[in-house]
Amino acid sequence: MPLPVALLLLGGTTALLAPRLVRRAEWPDREPVLALWVWQCLVAAVLLCCVSAMALSAAAAWEAVRGRVFAPAPSGVIEAYAFHAYGPWTETVATVLAAGGLWTAVMLAREVRNAHLQRRKRRAELRERAPRLPGEASGSGAGERVVVLEGERPDAWWLPGPAPQLVITTAALRRLDARRLDAVLAHEQGHARAHHDWLLHCSSALASGFPRVPVFTSFRDEVARLVELAADDAASRRCGRLTIALALVELNEGRGTxxxxxxxxxxxxxxxxxxxxxxxxxxxxxxxxxTAVAALVPVVPLLLTFVPGISALG
Known part of the structure; x- marks a missing residue:
């Protein structure tokens, strides 16, 4: 079986079966940080399968690409891949996979751009609703301040970016006591420390670009759920589980939660x-x-790709 076909079969099998296996497991809710790591490794493995298959197909289809990909390799390594036996389908496969890679880059760029515009809009709204007072510090530490907004609904959220800010409404301040307010702050700070916003953007971009690929849609859905569990655990280690649970109840009471x-x-x-x-x-x-098993999953397509060349060198 040609190596690009084997890589595509491996990637397709992983994309179809891995989400079902992880979702059926009982441990992800107990270990959300570990579950996030497993999902990232699965997605990385699928992407590496596609990238490796694209590179090998392009090398088989066009000598110019082959010369660049295998430029530092001896002739024996090139012969080990037996590109002459691949057949006329390599050009089509390489073109389709390259188009998929380009589309992925476009979706990621769009997601980053939309997130940047959304942050600018929300920061402009914050400046309008909570302008700085005369003489208020505007240095590098200003991004760490807590912004209090007048509001009838208890709410709190973390606004990510180069200068992240915690925003909390006056209704939340009135409803939460000091300890539960600390728990809410710890929850939002957990999101900021782990850079959950980038994980959410990447998963959303892949799911938007390839909505029919199960591993990408499951990745988006599970990331949105698991980051909240991970932030809850970070807050509970500091303030206790009961405290963060009561804070969640008080913040969401009256919303049909x-x-x-x-x-x-x-x-x-x-x-x-x-x-x-x-x-x-x-x-x-x-x-x-x-953790070790998940880390080995993306290594499999790399080993499959480099084994012929390594064997030839040996």
Whole structure:
């Protein structure tokens, strides 16, 4: 079987089966940070399969590309890949995969641009609703301040960017006591420290560009859920699970969050139940094994790609 075909089969199998296996597992809610790592490794493996198949197909189809890809390699390495036996389909495969790579770059650029415009818009609204007072510091530490907005709905969110800011409404300040307010701050700071915004942008771009690829759509959905669980855990380590659970209840009370019927806010109720009825974490050895296995997944397409060349050199 030609190597590009094997890589595409491996990538397609991973894209179809891996999301089902991870979603059926019982441990992701107990270890959201580890689950995020596993999802990133799976997506990286699929992308590496496509990139490697594109490079090999292009090298087989066009001598100019082959000369650039294998420029420092001896002739024996090129012969080991047996490009002459690939057939006339290589040009089509290379072109389709290159178009997919270009489309991925376009979607990522669009996502970054939209996020930048959204941040500018929200910061402009903040400056209008909460302008700086005369003499207020505007140096490098100004981005770390908490912005308080007048509002009847209790709410708090972290505005990412080069100078991240925590925004909280006056209704939230009135409703939350000091300890629960600290828990909300710790939750939002957990998002900022882990750079969850970039993970959300990347997953959204891949799912928007390839909506029919299960691993990308599942990646987007699971990242949106897991980053909240990870931030909850970061806050609970500082303030306690009960405190962050009560803060979530008070911030979302009156929004239909705890309505027994399914709805868009059902995830908040699930987070509260998870905090109030925590399951034991995986053992350290189990976490290390899962981390190592996940890290090896993207290595498989690389090994598959380089084995013929390494064998020829040996």
């Amino acid at each position: 705890f309505d027994p019927r399914p709805g868009p806010m059902a995830q908040v109720a699930q987070r509260v139940y998870r905090l109030l009825s925590p399951e034991p974490r995986l053992t350290t050895a189990h976490r290390l094994r899962l």
